[in-house]
Amino acid sequence: MRSKHGGNIYEVAKKYGYEESEILDFSANINPLGVPNSLKNAIISNINSLVNYPDPNYRDLVKAIAEYNGINEEYILPGNGATEIIFKFIEALSPKKALILAPTFSEYERSLRRVKCTVEYFYLDEKNDFKLDKNRFMESMNNDYDLIVLCNPNNPTGQIIDRKILSSILSKARENQTNLMVDEAFIEFVDSEELATMLEYIHEYKNLYIIRAMTKFFAVPGIRLGYGITSNKEIISSILDKREPWTINTFASMAGRVLLTDKEYITQSKDFFNRERKFMYDNLKNLNFIEVYRPEANYIFLKLLKEMDSLQESLIKRKILIRSCDNYINLDSRYFRAAIKDRNSNNKFIKAMKEVLYES
Amino acid sequence: MRSKHGGNIYEVAKKYGYEESEILDFSANINPLGVPNSLKNAIISNINSLVNYPDPNYRDLVKAIAEYNGINEEYILPGNGATEIIFKFIEALSPKKALILAPTFSEYERSLRRVKCTVEYFYLDEKNDFKLDKNRFMESMNNDYDLIVLCNPNNPTGQIIDRKILSSILSKARENQTNLMVDEAFIEFVDSEELATMLEYIHEYKNLYIIRAMTKFFAVPGIRLGYGITSNKEIISSILDKREPWTINTFASMAGRVLLTDKEYITQSKDFFNRERKFMYDNLKNLNFIEVYRPEANYIFLKLLKEMDSLQESLIKRKILIRSCDNYINLDSRYFRAAIKDRNSNNKFIKAMKEVLYES
Numbered sequence: 001m002r003s004k005h006g007g008n009i010y011e012v013a014k015k016y017g018y019e020e021s022e023i024l025d026f027s028a029n030i031n032p033l034g035v036p037n038s039l040k041n042a043i044i045s046n047i048n049s050l051v052n053y054p055d056p057n058y059r060d061l062v063k064a065i066a067e068y069n070g071i072n073e074e075y076i077l078p079g080n081g082a083t084e085i086i087f088k089f090i091e092a093l094s095p096k097k098a099l100i101l102a103p104t105f106s107e108y109e110r111s112l113r114r115v116k117c118t119v120e121y122f123y124l125d126e127k128n129d130f131k132l133d134k135n136r137f138m139e140s141m142n143n144d145y146d147l148i149v150l151c152n153p154n155n156p157t158g159q160i161i162d163r164k165i166l167s168s169i170l171s172k173a174r175e176n177q178t179n180l181m182v183d184e185a186f187i188e189f190v191d192s193e194e195l196a197t198m199l200e201y202i203h204e205y206k207n208l209y210i211i212r213a214m215t216k217f218f219a220v221p222g223i224r225l226g227y228g229i230t231s232n233k234e235i236i237s238s239i240l241d242k243r244e245p246w247t248i249n250t251f252a253s254m255a256g257r258v259l260l261t262d263k264e265y266i267t268q269s270k271d272f273f274n275r276e277r278k279f280m281y282d283n284l285k286n287l288n289f290i291e292v293y294r295p296e297a298n299y300i301f302l303k304l305l306k307e308m309d310s311l312q313e314s315l316i317k318r319k320i321l322i323r324s325c326d327n328y329i330n331l332d333s334r335y336f337r338a339a340i341k342d343r344n345s346n347n348k349f350i351k352a353m354k355e356v357l358y359e360s
Numbered sequence: 361m362r363s364k365h366g367g368n369i370y371e372v373a374k375k376y377g378y379e380e381s382e383i384l385d386f387s388a389n390i391n392p393l394g395v396p397n398s399l400k401n402a403i404i405s406n407i408n409s410l411v412n413y414p415d416p417n418y419r420d421l422v423k424a425i426a427e428y429n430g431i432n433e434e435y436i437l438p439g440n441g442a443t444e445i446i447f448k449f450i451e452a453l454s455p456k457k458a459l460i461l462a463p464t465f466s467e468y469e470r471s472l473r474r475v476k477c478t479v480e481y482f483y484l485d486e487k488n489d490f491k492l493d494k495n496r497f498m499e500s501m502n503n504d505y506d507l508i509v510l511c512n513p514n515n516p517t518g519q520i521i522d523r524k525i526l527s528s529i530l531s532k533a534r535e536n537q538t539n540l541m542v543d544e545a546f547i548e549f550v551d552s553e554e555l556a557t558m559l560e561y562i563h564e565y566k567n568l569y570i571i572r573a574m575t576k577f578f579a580v581p582g583i584r585l586g587y588g589i590t591s592n593k594e595i596i597s598s599i600l601d602k603r604e605p606w607t608i609n610t611f612a613s614m615a616g617r618v619l620l621t622d623k624e625y626i627t628q629s630k631d632f633f634n635r636e637r638k639f640m641y642d643n644l645k646n647l648n649f650i651e652v653y654r655p656e657a658n659y660i661f662l663k664l665l666k667e668m669d670s671l672q673e674s675l676i677k678r679k680i681l682i683r684s685c686d687n688y689i690n691l692d693s694r695y696f697r698a699a700i701k702d703r704n705s706n707n708k709f710i711k712a713m714k715e716v717l718y719e720s
């Protein structure tokens with residue numbers, strides 16, 4: 001794959017002659033509590049299970065996901081990371097015209113273009129802190145759209161869309177015979193996740209498709225596990241009929257149950273992010289020369305307000321890697337995204353930011 | 361996925377009320393030497409690397425594959441198992457009309473139908489032990505075919521196609537502007553692999569696509585790793601441009617180098633199969649009531665010659681699972697495939713076969 005994402009410390013290490021391990025990677029939004037011990041132990045105990053093919057129906061995995069979310073097993077499509085699910089839903093829905101946010105995660109547009117869908121943008125307004133304006137959005141909805149894709153909280157801006165707004169959009173979408181995909185890859189990081197997720201609408205609305213990732217919250221981007229949720233069982237069925245067998249590896253298929261029942265890790269992580277999100281925001285918001293948008297997930301979105309050499313370049317010289325947002329539509333080289341990490345790393349980031357902002 | 365393959369001991373265990381571990385699984389063709397220790401150690405030592413995204417370009421993996429095969433890195437497309445590569449090559453080539461063997465591995469047809477390709481069959485002749493007849497095959501080739509798919513050694517029949525025949529087919533295919541895909545998923549098991557593989561033609565023939573699996577020979581169906589080889593770099597490029605990022609997990613991406621340089625495991629496995637293949641064949645070929653085809657890979661293809669209740673059912677009562685081949689085109693319920701396993705298991709299989717053949 002050749003598109004640009006955070007997390008590519010391999011390229012950066014090579015370019016600057018660093019060891020990968022030397023770089024403090026704020027470009028990928030991964031839970032700094034690290035790979036849960038429960039999963040490490042399960043992998044080590046079950047290492048010989050690699051000798052078997054995974055269950056092609058992934059029954060245990062589907063059951064674990066269903067129990068965790070309190071929904072019907074038939075509504076669940078497990079996948080090789082959330083991106084496989086995005087691609088498969090879009091391939092199966094095969095929309096002719098779609099509406100996505102600008103800025104937002106780049107893989108929606110990539111998978112839409114792959115099925116030759118016309119993509120239109122809803123431009124989030126900087127003046128409104130890149131929050132979604134209900135009235136303006138509802139006005140932009142029309143019968144022409146086969147699909148609307150929203151990301152909640154949005155990546156890279158970190159803003160939540162209020163559920164009241166989402167439910168109005170969902171309802172109008174159904175009237176318009178428009179499908180609505182809501183990517184909740186970062187929802188577990190949100191304070192009051194249960195007030196943010198669209199799960200409760202899944203049974204009633206067959207036009208709703210929710211995307212979930214295990215990658216970010218459980219700190220396992222390497223294992224490749226995510227899932228989709230919809231009560232449109234025909235779509236799940238048609239995807240299962242067409243897709244390659246065994247896209248999910250044995251450890252990932254095992255990881256579902258292990259991670260989703262690791263209550264200690266889940267609680268610790270939620271407490272951790274409530275604390276560190278506030279710490280990062282409080283320490284950055286009053287710095288001169290940057291605008292800091294209040295974060296709702298595990299990353300913080302920034303705008304550089306002064307003319308200077310690249311912020312990213314200045315930080316990488318201090319072995320800190322952040323995500324430049326210049327390749328997002330509706331953003332430019334003044335915008336950046338940084339992960340929220342452990343306190344020690346966050347302090348280094350804040351210190352480095354002060355240095356590069358005030359010294360240059 | 362809902363198609364039928366070997367290896368689904370999950371269904372069988374559930375149906376018969378067995379533990380999965382109780383069943384001797386001869387239905388999946390996996391090297392009985394098991395998951396190489398080199399890989400187990402590498403996974404355990406690198407378990408924390410799950411916290412990072414895999415390198416999206418999988419450079420180390422591609423390099424390891426290139427070195428192992430002595431070819432250009434640019435010719436290699438790594439994938440989530442050989443099946444991802446089959447699907448991606450076929451999607452990218454988008455053939456209108458294709459020729460495949462009957463019988464052969466079912467995923468070729470599945471992936472061809474997915475792109476709405478017309479599929480025609482070359483019926484392998486039982487009278488010729490299901491070997492490919494050169495003259496008849498060459499006559500059946502015509503300009504209408506965009507793609508020919510061959511499996512070498514063929515699954516489930518276990519027969520090798522002579523390389524002289526393959527090179528004639530390849531050359532005529534190029535004249536006809538037909539692409540040729542050769543699935544070498546089982547090639548490492550073949551005695552004199554270097555005389556069987558089509559690798560040496562890859563540079564000269566841009567219409568050649570080779571499929572390789574790590575699954576079978578290295579006993580890691582759970583890790584999901586395979587690769588494709590072609591000198592048609594435009595096709596690789598177009599696949600990389602369109603596919604989801606990170607279809608290969610961290611452990612699989614690491615496994616390439618570890619496994620392909622594990623010379624001890626490779627040598628041991630080759631010696632083991634030369635010995636056990638002969639042992640199985642010698643012990644089965646003289647049994648009454650079955651026809652046994654001389655195996656070239658790590659499985660043995662059988663035809664039941666007497667009227668009896670299902671051979672598969674009779675064996676599963678003895679907790680031995682074989683692969684019924686009744687869902688292959690050009691085969692029926694008299695045909696079976698059984699893996700070649702360790703000596704102890706092979707002896708149990710031979711004993712059970714004698715019992716069910718002679719007692720019923």
